Amino acid sequence: MASYFDELNIRTTRQQPQGYNIDTSDFMNTSTSARSTVPEEDHFMQVIRQVVHTFLLGGFRQQNSGDYVQEEFLDNLISQLLEESQASAKGPPPASDRFIKALPNIPPTAIASEEQCIICKDDLHTSTCITKMPCGHLYDKECLVPWLKLHNTCPMCRLSVESEEQVRQEEEEAQRDWMYA
Structure with missing residues (x-):
């Protein structure tokens, strides 16, 4: 079965992206010396590395001093939500x-x-x-x-x-x- 573009004799300039498997060593590698050969993968890996640095490696603690207020707000919000969830999670009492x-x-x-x-x-x-x-x-x-x-x-x-x-x-x-x- 031919595609829509083949039936109408339309040439596509965009190439279909090739599937690839991300190697975990590339995923966790923080050095920028190992560059990817696929351009989309290079940008994707940079974003993933930035996320890993920010959340897993504690990169959020090395940012501006204004983030302290935001961090304190989030801590208070999480504490309040945990308290509310524990208060309403009592359920029915035990049978006699x-x-x-x-x-x-x-x-x-x-x-x-x-x-x-x-x-x-x-x-x-x-x-x-x-x-x-x-x-x-x-x-x-x-x-x-x-x-x-x-x-x-x-x-x-x-x-x-x-x-x-x-x-x-x-x-x-x-x-x-x-x-x-």
């Missing part, structure tokens, strides 16, 4: 110990042979200890308990279960009711 201890044990013979644990992807009919969440999802107990010690949700559907905070509030209410009843 009472809920974890009350998880039902399901015998392997009571489930279908194709059922898999959603966490570890092992076949549940080969597992020795299977448990069921209130939403109906089945898991290896060895997989689910560590999850519940970090989150009070089902790993599959995110149904919330009892958390330690809820247990504490219930106990406080029961204590208040006892005192004022």
